[in-house]
Amino acid sequence: MRLKGGPTQDEVMAVSLFKLGIQDGDVMADVGCGTGKISIQASGICCHIYAIDRRAEAIDYAKREIENAGAENITLLHGDAVHALDEIGALDCAFIGGSGNIETVLDKLAEKVSGRIVVNAVLLDTVSRAVAKMKELGIFVEVVHLQVSRSYELVGDLMFKPIHPVFIIVGEVKQ
Amino acid sequence: MRLKGGPTQDEVMAVSLFKLGIQDGDVMADVGCGTGKISIQASGICCHIYAIDRRAEAIDYAKREIENAGAENITLLHGDAVHALDEIGALDCAFIGGSGNIETVLDKLAEKVSGRIVVNAVLLDTVSRAVAKMKELGIFVEVVHLQVSRSYELVGDLMFKPIHPVFIIVGEVKQ
Amino acid sequence: MRLKGGPTQDEVMAVSLFKLGIQDGDVMADVGCGTGKISIQASGICCHIYAIDRRAEAIDYAKREIENAGAENITLLHGDAVHALDEIGALDCAFIGGSGNIETVLDKLAEKVSGRIVVNAVLLDTVSRAVAKMKELGIFVEVVHLQVSRSYELVGDLMFKPIHPVFIIVGEVKQ
Amino acid sequence: MRLKGGPTQDEVMAVSLFKLGIQDGDVMADVGCGTGKISIQASGICCHIYAIDRRAEAIDYAKREIENAGAENITLLHGDAVHALDEIGALDCAFIGGSGNIETVLDKLAEKVSGRIVVNAVLLDTVSRAVAKMKELGIFVEVVHLQVSRSYELVGDLMFKPIHPVFIIVGEVKQ
Numbered sequence: 001m002r003l004k005g006g007p008t009q010d011e012v013m014a015v016s017l018f019k020l021g022i023q024d025g026d027v028m029a030d031v032g033c034g035t036g037k038i039s040i041q042a043s044g045i046c047c048h049i050y051a052i053d054r055r056a057e058a059i060d061y062a063k064r065e066i067e068n069a070g071a072e073n074i075t076l077l078h079g080d081a082v083h084a085l086d087e088i089g090a091l092d093c094a095f096i097g098g099s100g101n102i103e104t105v106l107d108k109l110a111e112k113v114s115g116r117i118v119v120n121a122v123l124l125d126t127v128s129r130a131v132a133k134m135k136e137l138g139i140f141v142e143v144v145h146l147q148v149s150r151s152y153e154l155v156g157d158l159m160f161k162p163i164h165p166v167f168i169i170v171g172e173v174k175q
Numbered sequence: 176m177r178l179k180g181g182p183t184q185d186e187v188m189a190v191s192l193f194k195l196g197i198q199d200g201d202v203m204a205d206v207g208c209g210t211g212k213i214s215i216q217a218s219g220i221c222c223h224i225y226a227i228d229r230r231a232e233a234i235d236y237a238k239r240e241i242e243n244a245g246a247e248n249i250t251l252l253h254g255d256a257v258h259a260l261d262e263i264g265a266l267d268c269a270f271i272g273g274s275g276n277i278e279t280v281l282d283k284l285a286e287k288v289s290g291r292i293v294v295n296a297v298l299l300d301t302v303s304r305a306v307a308k309m310k311e312l313g314i315f316v317e318v319v320h321l322q323v324s325r326s327y328e329l330v331g332d333l334m335f336k337p338i339h340p341v342f343i344i345v346g347e348v349k350q
Numbered sequence: 351m352r353l354k355g356g357p358t359q360d361e362v363m364a365v366s367l368f369k370l371g372i373q374d375g376d377v378m379a380d381v382g383c384g385t386g387k388i389s390i391q392a393s394g395i396c397c398h399i400y401a402i403d404r405r406a407e408a409i410d411y412a413k414r415e416i417e418n419a420g421a422e423n424i425t426l427l428h429g430d431a432v433h434a435l436d437e438i439g440a441l442d443c444a445f446i447g448g449s450g451n452i453e454t455v456l457d458k459l460a461e462k463v464s465g466r467i468v469v470n471a472v473l474l475d476t477v478s479r480a481v482a483k484m485k486e487l488g489i490f491v492e493v494v495h496l497q498v499s500r501s502y503e504l505v506g507d508l509m510f511k512p513i514h515p516v517f518i519i520v521g522e523v524k525q
Numbered sequence: 526m527r528l529k530g531g532p533t534q535d536e537v538m539a540v541s542l543f544k545l546g547i548q549d550g551d552v553m554a555d556v557g558c559g560t561g562k563i564s565i566q567a568s569g570i571c572c573h574i575y576a577i578d579r580r581a582e583a584i585d586y587a588k589r590e591i592e593n594a595g596a597e598n599i600t601l602l603h604g605d606a607v608h609a610l611d612e613i614g615a616l617d618c619a620f621i622g623g624s625g626n627i628e629t630v631l632d633k634l635a636e637k638v639s640g641r642i643v644v645n646a647v648l649l650d651t652v653s654r655a656v657a658k659m660k661e662l663g664i665f666v667e668v669v670h671l672q673v674s675r676s677y678e679l680v681g682d683l684m685f686k687p688i689h690p691v692f693i694i695v696g697e698v699k700q
Binding site: 473508511 | 685
């Protein structure tokens with residue numbers, strides 16, 4: 001099975017998790033968790049992760065991946081992000097890899113999170129909306145535009161193949 | 176038919192021809208002309224263009240494209256670039272889009288050209304070799320790394336799709 | 351004197367003029383002409399260019415540059431772009447390098463131009479607004495994100511120095 | 526005090542450490558440690574880090590930074606990398622942020638390391654040499670070209686400022 005959008009690319013994940021500044025003991029939300037890749041990577045450092053997706057097929061996919069990885073500190077939540085977030089307590093950070101309504105999710109996260117919120121966006125409109133909402137909430141830090149190319153072999157030499165550029169939008173809630 | 180490598184992307188062509196600094200009355204060589212795209216674009220400004228390729232299928236392809244474009248100032252030369260260049264006179268500039276032996280071609284062009292030489296390279300080794308040879312010949316100007324992404328529509332919004340990054344190596348022969 | 355923003359970088363200019371598709375005989379507007387660099391470059395191909403800027407210092411600067419370049423087919427217009435455009439006739443293409451109110455300028459250009467309109471933007475909000483307005487006018491074609499790095503010498507080797515990334519927004523009016 | 530080259534940028538560090546795949550219990554070498562930034566970041570995960578630099582001012586600088594960070598599992602080694610590496614035992618991974626002679630350092634690391642070796646390079650020649658040496662040693666994995674731009678505020682809107690592009694060269698020793 002292949003989920004729409006596919007997993008976050010390694011380099012984008014590395015920068016996103018760095019910007020989140022995850023630490024030992026953190027409780028994190030992964031909104032629009034998709035394949036579960038970000039949650040699994042973060043599970044090595046965080047204390048607990050709530051991985052949320054409203055697509056049943058994403059939850060199924062992530063469930064298998066989490067089992068294969070042997071990660072035991074991830075709770076999968078199937079459903080709308082705002083409702084799911086209502087069910088859980090305080091968070092140290094949150095990652096948004098995909099979301100239907102970025103504004104309401106950011107509103108909710110601004111209440112729940114005490115720390116960094118990082119959004120990955122490839123759609124221009126999502127970038128603008130996430131920035132505008134973060135500015136309104138007084139939590140905007142920066143946008144990072146990441147353009148990665150990876151080498152591959154061609155006739156014994158190296159060529160570079162670009163991956164899709166991603167905007168990484170960073171916010172911080174100081175509570 | 177599809178030629179290996181495909182035509183130069185529009186944005187890469189625009190920057191390459193700008194770096195060549197082609198002007199009214201120029202005589203230009205297009206080494207490894209492939210589909211003929213660079214020659215056809217340059218033919219609107221240059222006086223005459225020698226388009227060279229050692230692949231018979233490239234010559235056939237370029238021939239049709241040149242006819243379709245109605246360009247009448249392009250001479251197609253089938254064969255090895257160094258031999259082909261031996262047959263023609265002085266040049267005002269030269270573009271190398273592809274070449275089997277970049278060093279011998281640059282040696283030959285350094286004799287023939289009085290002006291700019293621009294190389295497009297995607298292979299890392301070709302970049303190093305073109306730069307080293309241009310430095311040896313005392314004609315090196317700069318390398319430009321061009322990373323272009325183009326928007327496409329996705330669910331009513333815009334996403335960016337990158338094209339392969341290209342190194343544009345610029346030399347200038349002052350004679 | 352140094353104008354705010356500085357001149358358009360060569361590679362950005364090359365791609366922007368290529369996307370404009372300027373041809374022999376074209377009448378072009380250059381809105382927010384700044385140093386006049388785009389107008390001067392285009393003047394070698396276009397029939398006539400109206401270079402508009404509301405900053406007196408830009409007009410002064412461009413005037414000197416145009417004289418130095420010996421370009422005789424550029425009319426400098428000092429003032430608001432919409433008013434200036436009201437004074438001139440039909441256009442084949444238009445470039446917007448800077449503008450106070452992108453929406454009203456695009457409204458006006460959509461009336462005047464029969465052909466390509468290209469906007470250079472570095473501000474995220476300007477990109478969104480130009481795209482939204484072009485879509486509303488039914489003239490949107492694409493956005494190109496251009497990331498250029500140029501080599502410079504360091505201890506006998508080459509390093510790459512990036513220039514500011516630019517969004518090139520392309521529209522086309524079919525009349 | 527400012528060290529030549531300056532500290533590795535956050536995003537480049539995040540991707541480099543991800544490619545290193547550092548894990549709990551790892552012993553790592555940081556060759557050309559400069560300000561000590563990479564060592565300090567890695568010290569939260571690795572068991573022990575040997576930070577090597579032949580510049581006395583780098584060692585002084587890194588010493589202060591390491592003390593400020595309270596990292597207690599970093600051993601600073603002042604001197605030539607190859608000699609310093611001779612003094613230490615087996616390594617799980619190694620990062621090369623700067624080095625006088627990339628070939629001899631890679632030769633030595635290929636003996637000592639059982640795992641990933643990651644080189645950061647901004648000089649074109651260093652990229653070619655690191656790749657060539659890694660291929661000769663049979664440990665080459667990939668090169669990642671990383672182009673990061675960060676937003677900054679301009680008149681209430683966001684503009685993007687690029688940082689210098691970096692080549693991240695990845696090798697893996699399987700012993």
